[in-house]
Amino acid sequence: MLKAIQILGSSSGSVSSRFRKPQQNSGLSLISTRKSIGTINIKTDSLLLPASHYKGRFRMSSTHSQSNPDGPSSSQPSFSSVAAIQSTGNIRKVNFCQFCGGSTKHEIPDGEEKVRAICTRCGKIIYENPKMVVGCLIEHDKKILMCRRKIQPSYGLWTLPAGYMEIGESAAEGAIRETLEEANAEVEVQSPFAQLDIPLIGQTYMIFLAKLKTPHFSPGPESSECRLYELDDIPFDSLAFSSMLVTLKLYIEDIKVGRPKFHYGIINKRPGTSPSEIHAYTLDYHMQS
């Protein structure tokens, strides 16, 4: 996605409620570890990013440290709204109905439990849902293709090609499209590799293993550099997002012991940490198939 300007939406209170609602807390406690390989604590020793990466016109709130892998260019007019995002994960309220233009009220609809934006004119209830980010972990000659970001957030840092899944495409199609856009690389998707939920920012990453169709790649408009990295040389001290850190660590662990598996996990940010601290997450409820 060349210029994605996606603002996470939530009805009032819905994001932070996960930390206080007994129902949702009990949900977490219900998750078994029978097939789990346990919680992974992300290493913190070398992954603290300089705050200078986030200075300038793009004030990064703690909910947007990686909420926008295909962040907007500075020319886009609506990115200032990102600054309105609160550290709880809540963001700008939905004030108007998208369909009739009526103003909204924020209350709990009959039979529901959460506060929602409700149109006072047509009665529509506005539901806000997590967004999927799709991308490729591209293997070539035992190396991994990575892109250096030429846009904010995380300008100058390294990532796997990834971006928001669009209406009308599948996750695999989206991952292929993003790779073409960011690395001018044509790939074949091989298998699903990881689903990583980041509840605080309302995102789910879906990463596929992929192969280059031809050994050709070059930076797309959002990348300053694309490069194949040996596993031992991956720039772990200058990665753009914790989702990529987790993905690459899981991949390397899999390769060490055999072949890649499919991983599910929840990336929870440690309370009180800055968005630039990509190490400040834990991977919880890690399960693999």
Added chain:
Amino acid sequence: MLKAIQILGSSSGSVSSRFRKPQQNSGLSLISTRKSIGTINIKTDSLLLPASHYKGRFRMSSTHSQSNPDGPSSSQPSFSSVAAIQSTGNIRKVNFCQFCGGSTKHEIPDGEEKVRAICTRCGKIIYENPKMVVGCLIEHDKKILMCRRKIQPSYGLWTLPAGYMEIGESAAEGAIRETLEEANAEVEVQSPFAQLDIPLIGQTYMIFLAKLKTPHFSPGPESSECRLYELDDIPFDSLAFSSMLVTLKLYIEDIKVGRPKFHYGIINKRPGTSPSEIHAYTLDYHMQS
């Protein structure tokens, strides 16, 4: 989700464009079958549902046959908008900005390729993204827990507990919550089982294998009946959604040959078929880990 009223959104033309855009078509062709187990053609002999299931006040468009696993109750005021959905997958245009109330224009933003709704007042570009549906395939004594729907769409038909993932929760939490709401059952999630994309209706299903914590369950407000089914007795002739049909068939195939794997696939509806024909899909780009 007790009363989900979620209307799929897309900017003008974005859904149907996947069938004509060279870029996206080439994306599909790039997908390898090296690790694929091939395309599964869903059996059609016994799965045609009577149209009577869809009569009444809820006119089912072809894009909503399964677009709303937790469909609204008839008391909800905005469900009439479902009828406006076109067979291409496109739906009501976004006419107003949710944040400033300005009217929108529909055109291709600079540097992009797709038509988007753009606020004429604040300049915000409105991106529409697929929604995630999360649910549980609950194993208990070699049986599967299923719910009979007491709401539209697919009133009276059988499904696995599932519903829209909410902002602020993970997929696993959402699947546990939906199971509690629809079957009053407390479960432990064991492993991810399937991701099934349905591009035409902008949905991605994420199904987890789960176990009952206690052998207690009963119908929630959206269910008329909950029941444990032996694999040989699963009501394949009265399932609510093709996503559930595919999930159950993959599960049974896995059990026959060993243990469940993780499956990724794209459910594509056959052109020209009715939404009530849940058999009228193919599972494409099926990959497993």
